[in-house]
Amino acid sequence: MGEPARSHAARQELNAPSLLLIVAAFGWGIGGVITRAAFDQGVDPVEFSAYRSAVAVIAMLGYLLAAHRPIPTDREAWRAGMVIGTVNLAAPFLLLTLAVVYASAGFVGLLVANLPITTALWAHFLGDERLKGATIFGLSVSFAGMLLLLASGDSGLDEDGNAALAIGLTLLGLAMASYGILYAKRALASIDSVRLALPQFAIGSALLIALLPFTDGLPAGVTTYGWLLIISAGVFSTALPFLAFYRAMKHVTATQAALTGYLIPIVAIVLGALLLDERVTPAMLAGGALILAGVVLTDRAASGHAAPVTTDPPGVTSPP
Numbered sequence: 497m498g499e500p501a502r503s504h505a506a507r508q509e510l511n512a513p514s515l516l517l518i519v520a521a522f523g524w525g526i527g528g529v530i531t532r533a534a535f536d537q538g539v540d541p542v543e544f545s546a547y548r549s550a551v552a553v554i555a556m557l558g559y560l561l562a563a564h565r566p567i568p569t570d571r572e573a574w575r576a577g578m579v580i581g582t583v584n585l586a587a588p589f590l591l592l593t594l595a596v597v598y599a600s601a602g603f604v605g606l607l608v609a610n611l612p613i614t615t616a617l618w619a620h621f622l623g624d625e626r627l628k629g630a631t632i633f634g635l636s637v638s639f640a641g642m643l644l645l646l647a648s649g650d651s652g653l654d655e656d657g658n659a660a661l662a663i664g665l666t667l668l669g670l671a672m673a674s675y676g677i678l679y680a681k682r683a684l685a686s687i688d689s690v691r692l693a694l695p696q697f698a699i700g701s702a703l704l705i706a707l708l709p710f711t712d713g714l715p716a717g718v719t720t721y722g723w724l725l726i727i728s729a730g731v732f733s734t735a736l737p738f739l740a741f742y743r744a745m746k747h748v749t750a751t752q753a754a755l756t757g758y759l760i761p762i763v764a765i766v767l768g769a770l771l772l773d774e775r776v777t778p779a780m781l782a783g784g785a786l787i788l789a790g791v792v793l794t795d796r797a798a799s800g801h802a803a804p805v806t807t808d809p810p811g812v813t814s815p816p
Contacts, residue, residue: 516744521756523737525763528601529771530729531593537722541597542704542711544726545589549701551730552738556694559739568691576679577695584676585700590707591669599662600652600774603645605764606784607666609757613638613794614667615674622678631794638790641783648779652768690742697735757795758788 534544560567568574595604613635619625627635642663651657680692718726741756761784768774 513744513747516740517756518759520737520741520744521759522763523733523740524756525605525760526767527729527733528592528596528604528764529767530725530733531596532601532768532772532774534722534725534729535597537719537725539718539722539726540711541593542590542707543718544729545586545593546701546704546708547726548729548734549585549589549697549704551727552734553694553697553701555731555735556697556739559735560690560694565690568694573692574695574699577692578699580676580680580692581696581699581701582703583672584680585696586703588669588673588676589700590704591665591672595662595665595669598651598653598656598658598665600657601768601772602761602765602774602776603652603659603780604662604666605761605768606645606780606787607642607663608670609761609784609787609791610638610642610667611670611673611677612757612791614670615677616794618671618674618678630796634790634793634795636790637793638787641786641788641790644779644786645783648777648783650775650777650779652774652777652780690739693738693742757791761788 531544535541557567559565592604592608595607616625616627616631616635620627646660646663649659651659651662765774765776765780765784769776
């Protein structure tokens with residue numbers, strides 16, 4: 497093989513992980529937009545979360561069969577999946593979906609960008625990693641951004657919005673997901689990440705479906721378009737970004753992976769404005785800028801150097 501051919505192959509190998517990260521960021525970023533569109537079609541938030549996760553289980557199972565990977569049956573994977581599926585999937589799915597009831601997809605997307613910060617706080621209190629001065633500064637900057645969003649009272653919606661409630665639901669969802677990330681890091685030390693995916697999605701889906709009798713049950717009145725949105729969310733905003741992110745993690749650094757988290761709120765804001773006519777207010781822009789600045793500072797303080805990523809965040813690091 498000549499030098500030009502080798503150079504072309506090297507560029508392809510370099511660009512493939514970046515493309516996968518873009519796919520993940522786009523899928524997670526558009527999740528909130530799909531969620532709000534589904535609400536307009538009469539889908540209940542609990543029903544949306546349950547059926548979206550069920551579709552993701554089917555998609556994940558299809559991937560394992562197509563890739564000729566074994567279906568996990570060992571107790572270790574399912575025991576870990578039970579914990580992660582509860583705190584890292586079912587609870588955040590439901591809480592973030594409810595947050596989109598009270599705020600625009602872009603607003604919630606900005607708040608979800610705080611996931612690295614809530615994870616750093618959990619890591620500090622659990623003794624996994626002590627907070628540094630630079631990390632505390634980043635936390636303070638991001639907190640100032642959330643205070644600005646709260647003080648503005650503007651959720652990006654009209655009279656139906658509630659910024660305070662949306663912030664509370666989102667932060668509670670992030671707190672649950674962050675604990676799940678730290679638990680997953682320990683589990684992934686002995687369990688392959690993709691092997692753990694099916695148990696966590698299956699158990700999370702089962703928990704959400706178990707809540708349906710307490711709502712309206714099967715959404716028989718949902719339109720065909722509503723079902724298409726549910727299926728799209730399950731495949732393109734849940735299973736596909738999850739698999740793309742995990743696949744990319746084998747070839748990228750922690751710094752490169754962090755770019756995904758920065759892109760998600762941008763995708764949510766832009767697509768929410770273009771597809772749903774959501775308002776983008778000056779307070780959202782200013783608060784969002786502070787939040788993203790705080791996340792960047794926190795990530796840089798935590799990384800120290802660009803080491804290869806060995807563990808990954810869950811499939812719910814995004815707007816629902």
